[in-house]
Amino acid sequence: MTSSTLGVFGGSFDPVHLGHLHSMWELQLHLSLDTIHFIPCAQSPLKQQSLASAEHRIAMLKLAIRGQPKWQVDDREIQRQGASYTIDTLKSLKQDFPQHNLCLIFSMDVAVDLPKWHKWEELFDYANIIILSRPEFLLPEASWVQDLKKRTLANSSELRTKKSGGVWWQTTTALNISATEIRNLCKKQQPPPYLLQHDVWQYIQQHKIYTE
Numbered sequence: 001m002t003s004s005t006l007g008v009f010g011g012s013f014d015p016v017h018l019g020h021l022h023s024m025w026e027l028q029l030h031l032s033l034d035t036i037h038f039i040p041c042a043q044s045p046l047k048q049q050s051l052a053s054a055e056h057r058i059a060m061l062k063l064a065i066r067g068q069p070k071w072q073v074d075d076r077e078i079q080r081q082g083a084s085y086t087i088d089t090l091k092s093l094k095q096d097f098p099q100h101n102l103c104l105i106f107s108m109d110v111a112v113d114l115p116k117w118h119k120w121e122e123l124f125d126y127a128n129i130i131i132l133s134r135p136e137f138l139l140p141e142a143s144w145v146q147d148l149k150k151r152t153l154a155n156s157s158e159l160r161t162k163k164s165g166g167v168w169w170q171t172t173t174a175l176n177i178s179a180t181e182i183r184n185l186c187k188k189q190q191p192p193p194y195l196l197q198h199d200v201w202q203y204i205q206q207h208k209i210y211t212e
């Protein structure tokens with residue numbers, strides 16, 4: 001039986017930039033996911049507190065994905081508050097979308113820290129995982145990586161037939177952009193016009209985000 005696929009793309013999005021948007025666009029081209037939820041965290045368990053408020057991060061995301069009918073901003077982690085554990089987010093999505101196959105999406109730079117995630121082994125009970133491969137990030141020779149590799153799906157069409165537990169490695173073009181770099185440029189009064197979606201760049205300037 002085939003099911004609709006729901007991509008789960010979480011992050012600080014402080015701010016959302018073209019690296020995020022381009023990789024999701026390419027992913028959509030390759031895998032035709034039915035929908036992708038961009039989920040800004042309230043508090044990342046592994047990172048410092050976001051600089052921009054949740055309201056600003058949501059507003060920037062909404063501007064960035066406007067016009068993409070299959071993408072939506074999902075504020076469940078902001079509403080839940082506290083540490084944003086992905087396992088809780090998957091459980092909540094499973095309740096709201098019981099017929100969908102959840103596809104948790106993250107890049108290699110995030111994958112290297114997977115064993116530090118709260119209850120990370122349980123993630124496979126709720127979702128398939130799509131890892132955006134980036135040549136500059138190699139995973140260590142560790143037993144948990146072997147476990148991940150053993151879960152590799154033979155074909156991406158299995159994301160529609162297998163409810164959870166599989167891993168799909170997707171190569172996307174790596175744009176060397178980070179939110180940290182953007183925040184640093186803003187602090188130097190140089191908000192970078194070509195690393196961000198234009199409306200997001202204007203929003204940052206208008207609200208003087210990251211300049212302090």
Ligand code: ATP
Binds near residue numbers: 014020
């Ligand atoms: P920061 O610099 O603040 O750590 P970031 O730019 O890495 O932020 P996040 O919002 O923390 O952005 O990332 C959310 C997701 O987007 C993660 O899975 C991350 O790996 C991925 N990601 C970040 N930058 C890129 C990029 N340039 N290309 C593709 N994916 C990216």
